[in-house]
Amino acid sequence: MEGISYQRFPKVKIREMKDDYLKFELRETDASMANALRRVMLAEVPTLAIDLVEIEVNSTVLNDEFIAHRLGLIPLTSDRAMSMRFSRDCDACDGDGQCEFCSVEFTLNVRCTSDHTLDVTSTDLRSSDPTICCPVDVAARATAALDPNSAYDPSEQRGIIIVKLRRGQELRLRAIARKGIGKDHAKWSPAATVTFMYEPDIHINEDLMETLTLEEKRSWVESSPTKVFDIDPNTQQVVVVDPEAYTYDDEVIKKAEAMGKPGLVDINAKEDSFIFTVESTGAIKASQLVINAIEILRQKLDAVRLSLDTEECDEQFGELGAHLRGSAV
């Protein structure tokens, strides 16, 4: 392909990483890439979730659909989800969840025989293969049991509650977990929150700042609801303590104008660097979520690239396809 290349080489720097939390910088790319990554993480990274429930006995206070819906929303460990098949294109079975390539079967069989209220929780769900897929809290307990140093306290964790039973009530069901994406149903979304912000570039006009009294400086610093600026106790100068706490709310700029000192501070968003915060539901690790998202984004772009020079391109992408093809010639 002739012409100028706009290819860029984005850089990622990880700041903080926990199982369910990740904070990283994404640099040398633009908002479209950052937002694409966010959108893919929220809606297109596959996970497993209970999708089909066959209720045998339900004498609980909640109705069948309610319980099925609650089961669906339980996050399941989905580390293998990327390599599994969608049940709709599984050749080994007809999508009824009987095959290992596309589904995992769960059973739940609880009956309350005591006078105390019995909580039916995610721990009561029996997975046909716990190594592939089980509720996240069960998995957390299993890993904590192996690691004696972990801070995990099983007595605090009671599992994800499904329904409460009184004496004589019973719940017996079979559930099938399938692979899916968040776009189809929110239960398949692996991300609790994904957000990014533009990295701010803050310049204080030192000359103008020096014209302020200490009292004025203090009131200016306090005009920001987040703690971005502070006053150095020694030099009594205004310093930027945490530029990323700035929310682009323009409060300090408005305050400077109100004080009759416009241009006291100059804040710009860097167009090419972003700070991402990713929180996972626990279905997959936050770090894995980002990696999977990049992989899926690449697959999607490959699909566009490969279909560029085919006629189907027009059907698939409409005007965009014709445009892409036109430029390729």
Added chain:
Amino acid sequence: MAKQTMGFSSQALQFRTDNKLYHLQTPQSPIVRTAAYSKYCMDEFPTGTNAIVAVLAYTGYDMEDAMILNKSSVERGLFHGHIYQVETFDLVEQRKFDQAFKLFGRSNIDKSKNDLIDSDGLPYVGQMINPGEPFISVHNTITNTTKPTTLKGSEPAIVDYVSIDGTTSKDFMQKVNVRFRRRRNPVIGDKFSSRHGQKGVCSQLWPDIDMPFSAATGMRPDLIINPHAFPSRMTIGMLLESIAAKGGSLHGKFMDATPFANSIKDADGRSTTDSESLVDELGPMLTSYGFNYHGLEVMYSGVLGTELACEIFIGPVYYQRLRHMVSDKFQVRSTGTVDPVTRQPIKGRKAGGGIRFGEMERDSVLAHGAAYLLHDRLHTCSDYHIADVCSLCGSILATSFIQHQKRATRHIGGLPPGRAPKKVICHACKTSKGMETVAMPFIFRQLAVELAAMNVKMTLQLSDQA
């Protein structure tokens, strides 16, 4: 508050047989509440959800009191609900009409209904019944017949509960309540309202990834309403509720919104609150957690990832689901049953009728000069009728068909037998010479008939001039 809302109306729901009951699946306790709310233990019967509401004009789907719901929020259970409906079968009551002793029971001969009706003649609990399917059957001991009752309406229902009322006539089960459950998850066209009367209709279930998101928290709103809903209606309370609820949720406490609370004086005759303005109490609650004083937040477009030009007012507002739902109200018809007298389409949603195209609609189409449309609506699609008129006497009533003797018609291979030519005769003129066909609304013929019944004769004068 509770009149039109779906809520959690009873704690003993499982054993009740209310005639019709609207039930919200996962209600919440409001963050902003009044003293009376606590006094009357309203928490036992909540009526809504604390939805995260963003006030902005987004996509245009929130114009004119429409609102955009977040699809993912709905999928996670926001505003899910059910309608419970009870049908009562009282055989003692039925006996008064035909004096026949009846029992619940299914037919031993016809086993085709056995997957819907149990051996006692009652439905299986938990079974889904489609419209037109039988769910209960009654055995008449005198005629020795079994008659099933089918489900009415146009949507499937689930048998939720079956209860038997006191067996009055000795040991025989004579009165049964069947409670049906119908799912009512939010769809386009359902109605929602805040507690300030800001009601709106869901116009779109918008994908979560396309919703604007807050840069600081990454939150996407559950619901978007248009800012134009506020100036003319002056529902400042809703904005204050949003700020108060935001502060309350940040601090983890419920907020008091008792009216006139500021005017309560303590023993010294001073107001119990320090500040003049409510905002001055709520604002610092937000700033202490790094939020904007007035409840605004910087948001990014979910589609583009770019910052929105304005700061957006966003916060939790207690929203209620109202019981007006499209699935109970939609009316659609192409062709269907007609009134036997007028041959015009019948009215009524239940009967599958149409919506009346009335005088005002007629005037409007007429004003547009859309003559063909008018003719189509009022004639072709209504009671179009081809009448035989006798041009000699002008009568449309004195005409009748003459039945021809069956003639041996030649069959042409593959074609249906040709229709015998119609022979119409005027009884008054005793001839078929002057017969003409004229297209007219059938109601015109009905008029002629009714006039004839009053001894008024109507004659038509036919001519070719336009």
